[in-house]
Amino acid sequence: MTLTPAAPSQPLKIFISTGEVSGDLQGALLVQALYRQAQILGIPLEITALGGDRMAAAGATLLGDTTAVGSVGIFEALPYLIPALRFQGQARQYLGLNPPDLVVYIDYMGPNLSLGKFVRRALPHVDTAYYISPHQWVLAINRKDTEALVAIADQMLAIFPQEATYYREFGAQITWVGHPLLDRFSPPPDPLQARQQLGLKPEDKVVVLVPASRGQEMVRVLPPILAAAKLIQATDPQVKFLVPLSRPALKAGLAAAIADSGLTATLVDQDTQAAIAAADVALTKSGTVNLEIALMNVPQVVTYCLNPITARIAYYLLKLKAPFVSPVNLVLEEGIVPEYIQWQATPTALADAVLTLLKDPTARAQMQADYGRLRQILGEPGACDRAAQLLLAQARSPEAIS
Known part of the structure; x- marks a missing residue:
């Protein structure tokens, strides 16, 4: 117009x-x-x-x-x-x-x-x-x-x-x-440049954890993500973990939770976009951030948990059964990124999914190819x-x- x-x-x-x-x-x-x-x-x-x-x-x-x-x-x-x-x-x-x-x-x-x-x-x-x-x-x-x-x-x-x-x-x-996010990530950021910005080596194995932007996610989503990261760290001590900060108000709570978990991780409160772009794999809550991660071309595993009573009311009483929760899967109407929701979101399941993507370059390449289809569906910048x-x-x- x-x-x-x-x-x-x-x-x-x-x-x-x-x-x-x-x-x-x-x-x-x-x-x-x-x-x-x-x-x-x-x-x-x-x-x-x-x-x-x-x-x-x-x-x-x-x-x-x-x-x-x-x-x-x-x-x-x-x-x-x-x-x-x-x-x-x-x-x-x-x-x-x-x-x-x-x-x-x-x-x-x-x-x-x-x-x-x-x-x-x-x-x-x-x-x-x-x-x-x-x-x-x-x-x-x-x-x-x-x-x-x-x-x-x-x-x-x-x-x-x-x-x-x-x-x-x-x-x-x-x-x-x-989709407006295409303007921010066309083309996707350079992962090597992001690593250099954060002081990481090109050969480092990096997992980014994106657990929370809401207070409730600090309670329901953060614990299984940290527990999964601990399992990954025990399996492969060479993996480096980054935790970008979505809101300054969550900084103290995130830092305390990471310390209490015993996980060796770096909380990133400035170069948050670089922290995602530098990763080999993201373990993330569901939400708009899934599209950001996809448009940055980073393979991801998605999870989410609600209050168990809320989840049961939604599932059994309201019969709310969406085919997917991640916007990436919803747009493509395919399960191209693995989702572990509510009762499926066990630390073991999350850790296994992340380790699979870390170890399998073919699986990562397939997900990134699917991201290309996602870009086409989302329109033009x-x-x-x-x-x-x-x-x-x-x-x-x-x-x-x-």
Whole structure:
């Protein structure tokens, strides 16, 4: 979409709502693109947001930092209920006093669905968009949530082709823009350069551990990952372990857990991308980071654990049985990276899977070839700028999308 430049006038005002570390990353990339495209068009722009440090660094004015209140699961969400409600109240008050030209939701289904219903009710003339919609195309339990998501968004922008197909069937005005992470890893980073940056030798055997970006993952996912790493270390003492830090708030807890486990590992809090790029294999939690690892061309083993009661309710009562949990496998609709979820996530199983990839160059090469297919499916670089163009067009002229 091409817009004609406009003479500067009153700033265009956009409000963005997201949460968790991955939402903050995607939000930051979008904020950068919005300012970039607005500058090209000569449009003064103001962005206010619920998000995190990355969005603030990209130029958004934060109403609150929502990266610390994200969770997966029923019981896991309870400790964050009060702060989440407080952020919701702040957002509603702000929007009521400062109606923007456009409200943009990014993932973060529960809070954004609630906020979206408020905007529809209290600010019916404010246009809305959903960018990176919740994975209902994978995990939907019933139609009502999907219908509600479509109802709160005048426009939806999809990053996965299956996402666009799914929501379109529910009547959404939706455009597939491609995946924003392609811009960060095209081409993939050089592993030898990453090793040099971290003081590692080319011949070193390196495993990167990516256990947590949420507090609940420190409790449920970190222990089996550290236990698996101990087994790997006992089998092959030459393996070097790196643990990149996803959030500064987790540093003390991660350092203490590593020390208590007896694992010899290096906590990396600066060159986190290099820590992944330098690895032979990643042992990682499921989430957006799986796509980052794949786009960095690093073979990986994926795991995740919830509160056992939450898991049983989801599996037996709600009948929630997704074919895969890793976005890599979901996009390709194949199990190209091994997944060990909940009861399968034993230290022995995780260690064996990592050791197999360390010892078998053919298995690593096959996974990397599959990553090539993944890149093709995710589209072309430039997703954030395409999304920004569509959002700016909507903010300037809402009728343009109808």
